[in-house]
Amino acid sequence: MIWEPISELAKKVQKGRITALSLVEKSLKIIEENAGYHAILSLTKDRALQRAIDIDERIIRGETIGRLAGIPFIAKDNFLCFGAETTAASRILETFNAPYQSTAINKLEAEGAIVVAKANLDAFAHGSSTENSAFGPTLNPHDPQKVPGGSSGGSGASVALNMVPFALGTDTGGSIRLPASFCGVVGLKPTYGLVSRYGVVAMASSTDVIGPLARRVEDAALVLEVMSGRDIFDGTTIERSKTNYSTLNNNLKGKIIGVIKEHFTEGIDTDVKKVIESSIELLSKNGAIIKEVSLPSVDLALACYYIIVPAEVSSNLSRYDGQRYGLSANDAKDLNDSYERARELGFESENKRRIMIGTYVLSSGYYDAYYRKAQTVRTKLIEEFENVFKEVDYLVGPTAPMTAFKLGQNTANPLKMYLADIMTVAANLAGVPAISIPVGISQNMPIGLQFMAPQCADHELLDIAYSYQENAK
Amino acid sequence: MAMTKISAAEIRKLAVLSRLRLSKKEIEGYQTDLSAILSYVEILRDVDVSGLEPTNQVTGLTNVMRKDELLDYNVSPDELLNNAPAIQDRQFKVKRII
Numbered sequence: 152m153i154w155e156p157i158s159e160l161a162k163k164v165q166k167g168r169i170t171a172l173s174l175v176e177k178s179l180k181i182i183e184e185n186a187g188y189h190a191i192l193s194l195t196k197d198r199a200l201q202r203a204i205d206i207d208e209r210i211i212r213g214e215t216i217g218r219l220a221g222i223p224f225i226a227k228d229n230f231l232c233f234g235a236e237t238t239a240a241s242r243i244l245e246t247f248n249a250p251y252q253s254t255a256i257n258k259l260e261a262e263g264a265i266v267v268a269k270a271n272l273d274a275f276a277h278g279s280s281t282e283n284s285a286f287g288p289t290l291n292p293h294d295p296q297k298v299p300g301g302s303s304g305g306s307g308a309s310v311a312l313n314m315v316p317f318a319l320g321t322d323t324g325g326s327i328r329l330p331a332s333f334c335g336v337v338g339l340k341p342t343y344g345l346v347s348r349y350g351v352v353a354m355a356s357s358t359d360v361i362g363p364l365a366r367r368v369e370d371a372a373l374v375l376e377v378m379s380g381r382d383i384f385d386g387t388t389i390e391r392s393k394t395n396y397s398t399l400n401n402n403l404k405g406k407i408i409g410v411i412k413e414h415f416t417e418g419i420d421t422d423v424k425k426v427i428e429s430s431i432e433l434l435s436k437n438g439a440i441i442k443e444v445s446l447p448s449v450d451l452a453l454a455c456y457y458i459i460v461p462a463e464v465s466s467n468l469s470r471y472d473g474q475r476y477g478l479s480a481n482d483a484k485d486l487n488d489s490y491e492r493a494r495e496l497g498f499e500s501e502n503k504r505r506i507m508i509g510t511y512v513l514s515s516g517y518y519d520a521y522y523r524k525a526q527t528v529r530t531k532l533i534e535e536f537e538n539v540f541k542e543v544d545y546l547v548g549p550t551a552p553m554t555a556f557k558l559g560q561n562t563a564n565p566l567k568m569y570l571a572d573i574m575t576v577a578a579n580l581a582g583v584p585a586i587s588i589p590v591g592i593s594q595n596m597p598i599g600l601q602f603m604a605p606q607c608a609d610h611e612l613l614d615i616a617y618s619y620q621e622n623a624k
Numbered sequence: 625m626a627m628t629k630i631s632a633a634e635i636r637k638l639a640v641l642s643r644l645r646l647s648k649k650e651i652e653g654y655q656t657d658l659s660a661i662l663s664y665v666e667i668l669r670d671v672d673v674s675g676l677e678p679t680n681q682v683t684g685l686t687n688v689m690r691k692d693e694l695l696d697y698n699v700s701p702d703e704l705l706n707n708a709p710a711i712q713d714r715q716f717k718v719k720r721i722i
Contacts, residue, residue: 246707247707248706250706250707251697251698344682383690386688387681387683387685389683448671451671454667457664457665458668469643474708475707475708475716476708476709479709481709486719486720488719489718490643491643491645492645494643494644494645495644495646503642503644503650503654504654504657504658506644507635507654507658511658511662521662521665524673525668527673527676527677527678527679528671528673529679530673530676530678531676533682566657566661566664582682
């Protein structure tokens with residue numbers, strides 16, 4: 152049984168018709184029953200139960216709790232969070248207890264939501280399958296032989312398994328949308344800067360965003376509404392033009408939707424193509440105007456991404472040195488030895504791979520040819536997005552060229568693994584919002600449709616995804 | 625497409641710069657991986673970007689200022705030190721430097 156819509160559930164809690172405690176207990180029970188999927192790294196059980204009891208008592212006293220009263224949720228384990236360790240699925244942070252919480256979690260808690268568990272991910276969010284977790288992969292709820300996508304694979308699987316009404320993920324190049332697509336749930340990557348990243352383990356600071364995974368567009372919209380906004384602790388957060396994201400309009404009439412030509416060329420699975428084409432037809436049948444558009448540089452986006460992101464990774468991960476927190480080698484002979492030992496033991500091989508690629512492309516002599524070139528091609532891509540959004544309101548295409556692949560299928564070939572992100576990375580480089588919604592099935596595996604909208608058109612993006620969802624019913 | 629070939633010596637140098645220690649087997653593995661990845665990104669080499677500036681960030685924000693005032697984070701120094709592998713006299717203790 153899928154959870155009721157979040158807004159209705161929260162109202163019931165507020166009115167005292169159900170208790171926050173019963174929702175948290177239900178969630179913990181479903182988590183326990185599905186432990187075999189390894190979507191969860193740790194429970195924040197004691198703190199969650201206490202918070203639920205407190206909320207129920209406040210309701211009895213007649214207090215107003217908030218828009219998420221009593222709603223249990225799961226956070227990807229790269230969100231700093233009380234009640235359990237924050238590991239980023241890495242050995243180097245295996246025993247790390249966050250001394251403060253992320254702004255996103257604080258905002259959700261301020262509206263009455265309750266974090267019950269931490270979800271598995273690729274270590275430091277480096278990956279597309281969750282197989283890079285130091286603690287073992289998450290299995291796809293639709294087929295345990297397959298990956299859930301990544302890097303927010305535990306979050307995607309937890310929502311697909313109905314553990315919670317929503318989960319939090321992070322998306323640097325598709326890490327919310329890919330698991331959403333592979334697990335058959337909604338995954339929202341907001342405009343860059345819309346949600347504070349304070350207290351979230353940094354990967355690539357120029358593209359990292361935070362967003363929700365949920366079963367319904369309206370649930371994702373409500374979570375965004377609560378989380379978004381300026382934060383003095385994150386200087387990259389932007390002012391919002393509109394704040395009422397959860398007031399959604401079902402209206403496709405006259406909406407101009409661009410189909411990205413480049414996303415339907417070679418490399419796309421034939422079943423995925425068929426399902427995406429029929430969902431585009433559904434949009435058109437209900438009044439949307441479909442236009443084929445071209446973004447010539449979108450084919451270069453992945454190459455840009457795998458220069459820019461490792462560069463930023465190599466910088467962001469330099470702080471993990473085993474001195475002030477994290478794994479440390481007691482028998483190290485001097486300071487440098489202790490750095491190297493901590494990083495040797497604490498990082499997964501994909502972390503090391505990205506740190507070294509980043510170090511290479513930032514090295515003197517290579518900087519201009521790689522890093523500066525990628526940043527300049529990024530400008531070209533952004534200009535193409537700006538131009539195409541003068542002609543269309545939205546862009547649409549598949550979230551991924553394939554459905555979930557088998558565990559182990561791509562682990563020996565990192566470049567092949569990177570190709571899973573080929574349709575998602577452009578939105579991160581351009582900073583535009585994007586959403587993946589489930590639109591079909593091929594051989595039992597879900598297929599996601601991706602919409603993109605201009606920067607800060609998050610409300611419009613949610614409207615179109617909601618319209619699709621309602622018209623497909 | 626041009627092939628970029630990364631030598632074992634280059635991997636060893638990157639490892640030193642990145643404070644990573646690698647086994648011989650890892651060095652060989654990363655040689656193959658980095659060569660393949662850097663060859664893939666060669667598609668950017670011939671892209672015409674004349675007249676374009678590099679993008680460092682996409683928000684358009686400049687000089688984000690805030691008041692220079694004391695904020696209460698509700699975290700004590702002792703709590704922060706709790707995560708440290710080694711402490712002495714309420715300070716981080718590190719291995720010898722020289």
